[in-house]
Amino acid sequence: MANAKPTEEEILAGLAEIVEEVAGVESDEVTADKSFVDDLDIDSLSMVEIAVQAEDRFEVKIPDAELANLKTVGDAVNYVAKNV
Amino acid sequence: MTAIRLSQGAAASRILGIGSTQPERVVTNDELSTIMDTDDQWIRERVGIRERRFGGTEDTVVSMAVEAGSKAIAASGLTPSDVDTVIVANCTTTVPIPNAAAQVADLIGIKAAGGFDLNAACAGFCYALASASDMVRAGSATRVLVIGSEKLTDVVDPVDRSTAIIFADGAGAAVVGPSDEPGIGPVAWGTAGDLAETITMPNGRHIYQEGQAVFRWATTKIAPIALRALELAGLQPSDVDILVPHQANLRIVEAIAKKLRQKGAREDMVVADDIVTSGNTSSASIPMAMDHMRAAGRIHSGDVALLVGFGAGLSYAGQVVICP
Ligand SMILES: CC(C)(COP(=O)(O)OP(=O)(O)OC[C@H]1O[C@@H](n2cnc3c(N)ncnc32)[C@H](O)[C@@H]1OP(=O)(O)O)[C@@H](O)C(=O)NCCC(=O)NCCS
Numbered sequence: 001m002a003n004a005k006p007t008e009e010e011i012l013a014g015l016a017e018i019v020e021e022v023a024g025v026e027s028d029e030v031t032a033d034k035s036f037v038d039d040l041d042i043d044s045l046s047m048v049e050i051a052v053q054a055e056d057r058f059e060v061k062i063p064d065a066e067l068a069n070l071k072t073v074g075d076a077v078n079y080v081a082k083n084v
Numbered sequence: 085m086t087a088i089r090l091s092q093g094a095a096a097s098r099i100l101g102i103g104s105t106q107p108e109r110v111v112t113n114d115e116l117s118t119i120m121d122t123d124d125q126w127i128r129e130r131v132g133i134r135e136r137r138f139g140g141t142e143d144t145v146v147s148m149a150v151e152a153g154s155k156a157i158a159a160s161g162l163t164p165s166d167v168d169t170v171i172v173a174n175c176t177t178t179v180p181i182p183n184a185a186a187q188v189a190d191l192i193g194i195k196a197a198g199g200f201d202l203n204a205a206c207a208g209f210c211y212a213l214a215s216a217s218d219m220v221r222a223g224s225a226t227r228v229l230v231i232g233s234e235k236l237t238d239v240v241d242p243v244d245r246s247t248a249i250i251f252a253d254g255a256g257a258a259v260v261g262p263s264d265e266p267g268i269g270p271v272a273w274g275t276a277g278d279l280a281e282t283i284t285m286p287n288g289r290h291i292y293q294e295g296q297a298v299f300r301w302a303t304t305k306i307a308p309i310a311l312r313a314l315e316l317a318g319l320q321p322s323d324v325d326i327l328v329p330h331q332a333n334l335r336i337v338e339a340i341a342k343k344l345r346q347k348g349a350r351e352d353m354v355v356a357d358d359i360v361t362s363g364n365t366s367s368a369s370i371p372m373a374m375d376h377m378r379a380a381g382r383i384h385s386g387d388v389a390l391l392v393g394f395g396a397g398l399s400y401a402g403q404v405v406i407c408p
Binding site for chain 1 (some may be wrong): 130294335
């Protein structure tokens with residue numbers, strides 16, 4: 001990855017690809033306002049897999065304790081943007 | 085100078101036969117739902133288990149080891165006196181003394197066998213298999229009975245839904261003996277003691293685990309160990325006919341299979357899914373899965389199987405074997 005910080009749009013696009021890969025949710029369904037659990041039907045174990053892939057892709061750490069706070073796609077985008 | 089003479093071992097080792105046993109009593113998800121706040125759909129989706137076996141008071145680590153071990157000896161076309169060493173991998177005997185191996189050897193009818201228990205939790209069978217293989221090759225044993233036997237229900241809080249829905253009882257065994265051609269590859273093993281606290285027994289009686297931490301570790305760190313075992317054996321992912329990961333959680337099994345396929349394992353590679361009807365039986369799960377798949381005609385003599393165990397410690401070990 002380039003050293004330049006990814007923009008929020010880039011993070012969202014990257015997350016959407018990961019969510020599609022892990023959970024089979026169409027990537028254009030993955031928008032900032034969506035709740036992972038309630039809207040996208042993603043469970044806590046798929047969230048762990050998404051976190052692992054997001055860590056690799058964006059070079060951030062997303063500990064399990066943090067994961068529980070990332071309720072919406074927007075929460076995840078903000079977390080990555082802040083911590084990358 | 086006085087020189088010590090060394091023993092001469094076999095050129096190579098292989099698995100001669102396998103066997104397994106489970107207690108009679110089948111416990112469904114619906115039955116568990118009557119005693120704790122859980123349900124069939126949740127268990128199937130998160131863990132992949134449909135039913136498992138729970139032992140009664142007559143089923144012990146020793147009794148199940150004796151049955152699985154006797155079957156493995158018979159499947160090898162041998163009698164107990166052909167075996168000279170017994171390793172019982174287990175982590176669920178409730179007292180450490182006496183160990184299981186000496187009693188198991190005696191009850192099977194193996195006189196004065198070398199014997200010891202080995203605790204590497206759910207990686208125990210792969211650790212024991214590697215030890216047995218090296219013993220045969222070094223000449224310290226001729227034929228080794230390697231058993232994984234566990235009565236998890238003795239160390240699980242029966243109403244704790246985070247563990248009681250996962251763990252179960254059973255035993256699996258293999259006889260390891262000499263071979264002209266290598267039938268057991270080099271082991272890739274290791275530990276991650278920095279994560280020791282993720283699977284513990286805080287009250288000294290019941291298992292407690294940090295489920296998501298263990299899930300994260302298993303879905304990221306174990307496929308590379310399996311690939312390392314292949315590399316040590318000089319094989320490619322595409323050579324693997326059967327993948328037998330420890331049956332911890334079907335989602336973990338599938339994640340490991342997916343990673344191996346991304347590295348070139350075949351789509352038609354058979355992936356062990358014995359957890360669906362057996363639950364997580366710790367060190368017993370790998371040989372039991374192999375035995376059930378053999379009985380179901382899903383694996384055949386000569387198939388290349390990739391085994392990988394992982395669990396408390398944390399500990400892990402994997403190797404390639406040729407199915408007997
Ligand atoms: C144990 C494991 C299945 C738990 O799954 P999890 O998704 O981490 O479970 P959590 O404790 O985070 O709970 C997630 C949700 O399911 C619910 N839940 C937990 N256990 C439940 C059960 N047995 N039945 C029904 N619902 C349950 C929780 O209440 C929670 O609901 P909420 O989000 O509405 O609050 C999982 O972490 C796992 O398998 N990890 C690997 C462990 C392993 O393989 N160990 C063996 C190593 S040898």
